Amino acid sequence: QVQLVESGGGWVQPGGSLSLSCTASGSISRFDVMGWYRQAPGDQREMVARITSRSISNYANSVKGRFAISRDNANHKVHLQMNSLKPEDTAVYYCYILLAATRSEYWGQGTQVTVSS
Numbered sequence: 001q002v003q004l005v006e007s008g009g010g011w012v013q014p015g016g017s018l019s020l021s022c023t024a025s026g027s028i029s030r031f032d033v034m035g036w037y038r039q040a041p042g043d044q045r046e047m048v049a050r051i052t053s054r055s056i057s058n059y060a061n062s063v064k065g066r067f068a069i070s071r072d073n074a075n076h077k078v079h080l081q082m083n084s085l086k087p088e089d090t091a092v093y094y095c096y097i098l099l100a101a102t103r104s105e106y107w108g109q110g111t112q113v114t115v116s117s
Helices: none
Strands: 002-008 010-012 018-026 033-039 046-051 057-059 067-072 077-082 091-098 105-107 111-115
Touching: 002 091, 002 105, 002 111, 018 033, 018 091, 018 111, 033 067, 033 077, 046 067, 046 077, 057 067
Parallel strands: 010 111
Antiparallel strands: 002 018, 018 077, 033 046, 033 091, 046 057, 067 077, 091 105, 091 111
């Protein structure tokens, strides 16, 4: 079993910054892919950013240059720094892990990010 616990999020004005963190526990390894997805009301869940164990990352086009993902393998954490936030970034953000051993996927409970004036 795998648990993902998110922290961070909240409300910020357009142009502001927020950071998200996620701690994974359970049957995980440093080889797992970790990342963040988001889902706005009425929309499908979409990938925001993912990072491999070797810190190779990829981003959604909509966040490139504004968001930065990083990971701490020793402590099984993944972080998302979000800068220059826009109202369209408003969504519930979910931590994600893809287990290298089983190819199973797990999601956190989600944390709300609201960007508005």
